[in-house]
Amino acid sequence: xxxxxxxxxxxxxxxxxxxxxxxxxxxxxxxxxTAPQRAVNRITAFMARPFFIALVGLGVVGWIGANLxxxxxxxxxxxxxxxxxxxxxxxxxxxxxxxxxxVAQKHEDELNAHRDTLxxxxxxxxxxxxxxxxxxxxxxxxDSPYVQDRVDRQADQMAQPADAGSVLAATRASDGV
Numbered sequence: 734x735x736x737x738x739x740x741x742x743x744x745x746x747x748x749x750x751x752x753x754x755x756x757x758x759x760x761x762x763x764x765x766x767t768a769p770q771r772a773v774n775r776i777t778a779f780m781a782r783p784f785f786i787a788l789v790g791l792g793v794v795g796w797i798g799a800n801l802x803x804x805x806x807x808x809x810x811x812x813x814x815x816x817x818x819x820x821x822x823x824x825x826x827x828x829x830x831x832x833x834x835x836v837a838q839k840h841e842d843e844l845n846a847h848r849d850t851l852x853x854x855x856x857x858x859x860x861x862x863x864x865x866x867x868x869x870x871x872x873x874x875x876d877s878p879y880v881q882d883r884v885d886r887q888a889d890q891m892a893q894p895a896d897a898g899s900v901l902a903a904t905r906a907s908d909g910v
Contacts, residue, residue, distance in 0.1 A: 758847060758848065758851065759844070762843070762844045762847060766840070770836070770840055773833055773836045773837055774837055777834060777836075777837040780830065780833070789826075793819065796812070796816070796819050797816060797819070799811075800812050800813060801814070860894060860895055861894045863891075864891065864892055864893060864894040864895075865894075867888055867891045867892040868892040871888055871889070
């Protein structure tokens with residue numbers, strides 16, 4: 734067993750291996766991230782902090798305050814009340830934020846899709862392994878002179894691996910799709 738931050742005397746090896754597999758999935762995903770995507774992720778992470786909300790609020794208050802003080806002192810205000818320039822900047826900034834969030838979300842959705850695919854593949858593999866174990870147990874029951882041989886229709890059915898297409902069709906039929 735290799736050392737990982739999760740390994741220790743109380744962590745079974747199979748748990749450590751599972752954690753390492755998920756860590757590797759995340760590492761591979763982030764390793765394939767392009768430089769522009771990393772920049773978008775950093776900007777989005779910065780903007781997702783409460784500090785940034787305060788920074789934007791202070792910027793808006795500062796802009797409005799500076800223009801009102803300039804008008805009160807008889808100076809030419811850059812953007813007088815109604816603050817058209819501020820509204821335009823806010824609209825442009827909002828568009829920028831929406832695009833950043835969409836790009837970052839798409840990147841995370843790719844990771845989630847990989848994770849979902851992996852989960853589905855492991856579930857199908859586990860189902861096949863369980864069916865094989867049931868087959869072997871049924872064989873053992875039939876072959877062992879110490880165990881009473883009997884017909885178990887449910888075990889016979891469970892010993893057959895499920896067909897994913899049939900399960901999907903049954904699920905769609907029950908959902909009325």
